[in-house]
Amino acid sequence: MNEIKKLNIDGYKIEISKKVKNGITGTYVDVILEHQHIEHHHEHRNLNDVYSVIDNSSIDEKSKELAKRIFLRVAKAESKVHNKPLEEVHFHEVGAIDSIIDIVGTAILINKINPDKIISSIVNDGYGFIECAHGTMSVPVPATSEIFANSNVKFRQIDIDTELVTPTGAAIIAELATDFITLPAMVTEKIGWGTGSKDLKIPNVLKVYYGDIQEQNENFVVMETNIDDCSGEVLGYTQEKLFQNGALDVFYTPIFMKKNRPAYRLTVMCKKEDMFKLQNIMFRETTTVGIRYRFESRTELGREFEEIDTKYGILRVKKVINNGEIYIYPEYESMKELAEKNNIPLKELYKLDELKAD
Numbered sequence: 001m002n003e004i005k006k007l008n009i010d011g012y013k014i015e016i017s018k019k020v021k022n023g024i025t026g027t028y029v030d031v032i033l034e035h036q037h038i039e040h041h042h043e044h045r046n047l048n049d050v051y052s053v054i055d056n057s058s059i060d061e062k063s064k065e066l067a068k069r070i071f072l073r074v075a076k077a078e079s080k081v082h083n084k085p086l087e088e089v090h091f092h093e094v095g096a097i098d099s100i101i102d103i104v105g106t107a108i109l110i111n112k113i114n115p116d117k118i119i120s121s122i123v124n125d126g127y128g129f130i131e132c133a134h135g136t137m138s139v140p141v142p143a144t145s146e147i148f149a150n151s152n153v154k155f156r157q158i159d160i161d162t163e164l165v166t167p168t169g170a171a172i173i174a175e176l177a178t179d180f181i182t183l184p185a186m187v188t189e190k191i192g193w194g195t196g197s198k199d200l201k202i203p204n205v206l207k208v209y210y211g212d213i214q215e216q217n218e219n220f221v222v223m224e225t226n227i228d229d230c231s232g233e234v235l236g237y238t239q240e241k242l243f244q245n246g247a248l249d250v251f252y253t254p255i256f257m258k259k260n261r262p263a264y265r266l267t268v269m270c271k272k273e274d275m276f277k278l279q280n281i282m283f284r285e286t287t288t289v290g291i292r293y294r295f296e297s298r299t300e301l302g303r304e305f306e307e308i309d310t311k312y313g314i315l316r317v318k319k320v321i322n323n324g325e326i327y328i329y330p331e332y333e334s335m336k337e338l339a340e341k342n343n344i345p346l347k348e349l350y351k352l353d354e355l356k357a358d
Helices: 035-039 047-055 061-082 093-113 142-149 167-176 232-244 272-285 332-342 346-351
Strands: 012-021 024-033 044-046 090-092 123-125 129-132 135-138 155-157 186-195 205-213 220-227 249-256 262-271 292-296 302-310 313-322 325-330
Touching: 012 093, 012 186, 024 093, 024 205, 044 047, 047 061, 047 093, 061 093, 061 142, 061 167, 093 167, 142 167, 220 272, 232 249, 232 262, 232 272, 262 272, 272 292, 313 332, 325 332, 332 346
Parallel strands: 024 186, 123 155
Antiparallel strands: 012 024, 044 090, 129 135, 186 205, 220 262, 220 292, 249 262, 302 313, 313 325
8 A cells, every 4th residue: 555655646545345255255455536536537648647657656666667568558459449549549537547556556566576477377258248438348348359369368258248357457467477377286375365346156256376386387398300411500500590599408419310321300499489489490491391399397496697706707607596405507608708818727617615505
């Protein structure tokens, strides 16, 4: 609440209460507009006006930027739906205050929690028609549909005759979630329960888990192809292009193919979302006509990069954490630079006391 006050806007109050939906108790947050603001609902704010409110506030910069990105998603959707330039898209005064509180409040809380990643179940919306400021609209409403269409959100309609996802909610989940899957294996620390205002035949409840994911889904791809008619220059260039476009690892293995032809097996490891982009590079740059692939899981240790001050100069290192133990590994390019600068053998840098973890 104190953070929201830093927006320096008035005309509203926030009421937080408990509500029960289908036997489940959750927190209901209601932004109530004061009477004089409801009477002047014909006033409007455009995107720049909303940005000014956010920029002129004293909330932290990270929350400001997140809130502005969410608002931009809404504005772009409304721009396409109503065929207006982005700068001419207006938010109703009443709706603008609601949206500012909802979106900025979400941004503040997300940055306070600071999760490593946010995943969501598939988003469910209803069907039918609703009345709004622009008249009768089908569900999902056009702005929500456009937000989904311009993001990686996975959504579906379910058998509920009403709107379940507002454009504001759609923009928030589109900006925050990196994947839309079933709940992965995780150790849950906390669960938050929020309720909506409507009474539905299903629980009108938002459930949020906070915890540590114990095993990743199979989002790690290994691609392989055998090549016996491609020059070394082409293979080297291909490796560079693959690394530049997101490959996690690329290597060649000498093999013998049919008729005892010397050849190379190209192996590329990447994230699932980069798979087709990298396949295209492999087809375009080499002579292969087929690529095998498989999905695998992998265990990753927590890591962070640091710079340490040594007697030879600043050395960039990677700090890795395993079951509470810390390992420090120097980065090759940084070591090479110091070795050449100080005219010492590279191996001397591995002996530095600074490389010993505390």
